[in-house]
Amino acid sequence: MKPRHKRMALVGAGVALLVGAVALVLNAFSDNMVFFFTPTQVAAKEAPQNRTFRIGGMVQDGSLQRQPDGTTVHFIVTDTAHAIPVTYTGALPDLFKEGKGVVAQGKLREDGVFAASEVLAKHDENYMPPEAAHALEQARKAQSTVVQ
Amino acid sequence: MNWESARQFWEMGGYGFFVWGSYGVTALLVAAELLLLARRTKQARALATQDAALARIDAERRSGS
Amino acid sequence: MSEPQSSAARLPGAPGFNLFHYASPQTFYPLAGRLLWPCWLLAAALCAIGLYIGFFVAPTDATQGDSYRIIFIHVPAAWMSMVVYLAMAFWCIVGLIFNTRLSFMMSSALAPTGALWAFVALWTGALWGKPTWGTYWVWDARLTSELILFFLYCGYMALQAAIDDPRRADRAGALIAIVGAVNVPIIYFSVKWWNTLHQGASVSLTAAPTMATTMLWGMLVMALAAWAYTVGAALLRVRAIMIERERHTDWVRQLAQGGGSRT
Numbered sequence: 001m002k003p004r005h006k007r008m009a010l011v012g013a014g015v016a017l018l019v020g021a022v023a024l025v026l027n028a029f030s031d032n033m034v035f036f037f038t039p040t041q042v043a044a045k046e047a048p049q050n051r052t053f054r055i056g057g058m059v060q061d062g063s064l065q066r067q068p069d070g071t072t073v074h075f076i077v078t079d080t081a082h083a084i085p086v087t088y089t090g091a092l093p094d095l096f097k098e099g100k101g102v103v104a105q106g107k108l109r110e111d112g113v114f115a116a117s118e119v120l121a122k123h124d125e126n127y128m129p130p131e132a133a134h135a136l137e138q139a140r141k142a143q144s145t146v147v148q
Numbered sequence: 149m150n151w152e153s154a155r156q157f158w159e160m161g162g163y164g165f166f167v168w169g170s171y172g173v174t175a176l177l178v179a180a181e182l183l184l185l186a187r188r189t190k191q192a193r194a195l196a197t198q199d200a201a202l203a204r205i206d207a208e209r210r211s212g213s
Numbered sequence: 214m215s216e217p218q219s220s221a222a223r224l225p226g227a228p229g230f231n232l233f234h235y236a237s238p239q240t241f242y243p244l245a246g247r248l249l250w251p252c253w254l255l256a257a258a259l260c261a262i263g264l265y266i267g268f269f270v271a272p273t274d275a276t277q278g279d280s281y282r283i284i285f286i287h288v289p290a291a292w293m294s295m296v297v298y299l300a301m302a303f304w305c306i307v308g309l310i311f312n313t314r315l316s317f318m319m320s321s322a323l324a325p326t327g328a329l330w331a332f333v334a335l336w337t338g339a340l341w342g343k344p345t346w347g348t349y350w351v352w353d354a355r356l357t358s359e360l361i362l363f364f365l366y367c368g369y370m371a372l373q374a375a376i377d378d379p380r381r382a383d384r385a386g387a388l389i390a391i392v393g394a395v396n397v398p399i400i401y402f403s404v405k406w407w408n409t410l411h412q413g414a415s416v417s418l419t420a421a422p423t424m425a426t427t428m429l430w431g432m433l434v435m436a437l438a439a440w441a442y443t444v445g446a447a448l449l450r451v452r453a454i455m456i457e458r459e460r461h462t463d464w465v466r467q468l469a470q471g472g473g474s475r476t
Contacts, residue, residue, distance in 0.1 A: 003377075010375035017371060018389075021364040024357060035353040035408045056408060093347025095276060103410055120347045123276060125415040127284070127424040133275030150269060157268075161279035166344050170283045170337040174290070177329055178442070185449050192456040193469070199460045200469035
């Protein structure tokens with residue numbers, strides 16, 4: 001390969017990479033900056049209609065119901081202000097739990113149920129050993145019984 | 149101590165593939181970078197030595213004539 | 214340091230120690246050589262300590278199990294990928310202002326190691342995301358902006374390799390380095406500014422860390438190891454670049470004649 005050709009190939013690759021980077025930036029800034037909508041935003045009709053989007057929030061405690069077919073689950077995603085019922089068929093990630101964060105992709109049906117095609121777990125930035133988590137849980141329970 | 153046996157350590161609580169896949173590839177990449185760096189340094193020095201020798205021959209020839 | 218060998222390198226009015234003394238390749242070359250081994254030893258020692266803490270002292274995480282141990286490599290790599298890019302932009306700015314050729318060489322020397330860290334951050338992130346989130350990749354703001362950082366490193370290196378004239382290559386590269394630096398705060402604050410799948414920062418300047426102490430120590434020691442390694446790699450590379458670019462000058466010829474193996 002002649003040096004000139006090599007140079008042109010490298011410039012071409014550089015330009016292609018830059019164009020790719022800019023395209024990614026623009027793409028990201030247009031739709032994907034809003035990676036998910038909260039139930040409150042969905043209730044306010046801020047989420048796209050008749051199009052796939054993601055909702056994010058907490059899996060409401062006690063809302064997880066496994067259906068008889070074994071792979072379909074129903075649960076409620078909440079941000080404490082509003083809640084959306086979700087139905088999903090498929091494997092759930094390891095960290096999917098009641099009371100924990102979740103992001104689901106799918107469509108909002110006419111009946112207000114969100115039909116998810118993909119469910120991802122969103123964990124928080126806290127890292128602690130199981131004993132500490134257990135102690136925290138106990139403390140939380142003790143507090144809630146005092147309040148009641 | 150977190151592990152009771154080497155096997156347990158290797159399995160990483162069922163996440164062995166992900167944990168060792170992370171550490172392994174990182175170690176490989178770092179090793180590759182160090183190798184490439186050593187080669188580049190060697191090549192640069194060889195080139196410089198060659199260049200210096202040529203310059204010396206050139207200078208000797210000029211002073212000789 | 215009180216008696217610089219070449220008084221010509223001193224700026225008028227500058228005190229005894231003169232930073233500009235080391236701004237020329239021939240004085241910086243031996244200094245970089247002396248710093249190499251301390252860097253390697255420090256990196257190796259810190260890495261050993263960090264891995265020991267990470268795997269044997271730090272407990273299993275309550276929610277993520279042992280998959281969280283990827284953090285000891287993921288977070289230091291991600292930090293370094295951002296710090297190195299800022300350092301590149303810094304040296305490019307210094308080079309453009311003071312017109313010092315060593316500054317641009319420093320910037321070029323940092324780029325491949327920065328790209329390595331960006332790639333490692335993405336790779337380990339993917340392997341961490343699969344067991345925890347349930348996916349290797351999503352186009353959220355944090356992941357996308359880190360991918361763009363990796364492309365910026367690649368673009369910088371490709372552009373420099375494509376231009377034969379080092380001065381023009383330096384200037385073209387400086388443009389990418391300086392303009393691209395805008396991306397770094399975007400990466401850092403993306404988890405605050407937008408809804409992302411990626412969680413927020415566990416360690417920040419403004420709040421107490423949200424990690425168990427031993428976990429935090431493992432991560433910080435590994436981050437220091439990554440620092441030491443990065444400095445070592447950049448110094449080794451900048452020495453090679455100095456010889457490559459200045460091999461027709463007297464100081465490199467003297468160096469080459471005086472036994473190439475000496476530092």
